[in-house]
Amino acid sequence: MTDDNATREKKPPASEADSTFKADLLELIPFLRAFARSLCGNPETADDLAQETLVKAWQARASFSPGTNLKAWLFTILRNQFYSDRRRAWRQAPWDEEQAERIPGSGGEQGWAADLSDTVRALATLSDEQREALILVGAGGFSYEDAARICNCAVGTVKSRVARARKSLLDILEGTESLPPAPHKPEGDAANEIMAELDRLSQPAADRAPSSRGDKGTGR
């Protein structure tokens, strides 16, 4: 933006507060990535989101009060960024099926891969609100109060989202509900193509139709 590339050497020493802040950011990167991955599914999109969050956080560092929960503060920024990116690029599928599909095929050296994949795929069926609440509380270790602050909603709302998310995941994982192949109908064709491809691949070779827009009638 500015022409300070040439004068990089003359960087003044960072203030103590700034370098503390930066060290804290560095430490929290893994958590930002994990939360971002839970929100977007797709690892690349998630890392972009986490990086945007770092930049935003750095720019806004003056508004962070030291001693308060930096992780929650960062997660709030990340979440806001996620939703504003989503509004801008709506053609993206809300949840990337790719991630869920990639896991089972990835070698199978881990016995839990299949279970994990089921859980991840089941996560994809939840609404964004339920998924983020469940991840924050159930995996991220946030209190309901912190999760409510991050999601900008009432504590009771978080509680009920978590409860509903848990229930529907359990229903799905226990087979009471079936796991739909394409939980969100995206605007673009990419995900439909992936699903169609999967349908093709799961059929015996002889039956493979050259073009199957095989919507199995799970009607829109």
Add this chain to the structure above:
Amino acid sequence: MAKDEDKPDRESRRAIRARQRALGRELRRHYDSVVEEPVPNDFLDLLRKIDHRRNGGEDS
């Protein structure tokens, strides 16, 4: 089956809790598996650049 919350006996309450715990473990494992990934270099570069940007003096 749909009504088993109405009078869950002790057995099924325990079963439900067990399944919720299993689900919780699964979620944490998924989340932790990302947390434990090494931080990609992009992120470290970004933090370095962010620092250099300080002398641009265009913070707002």
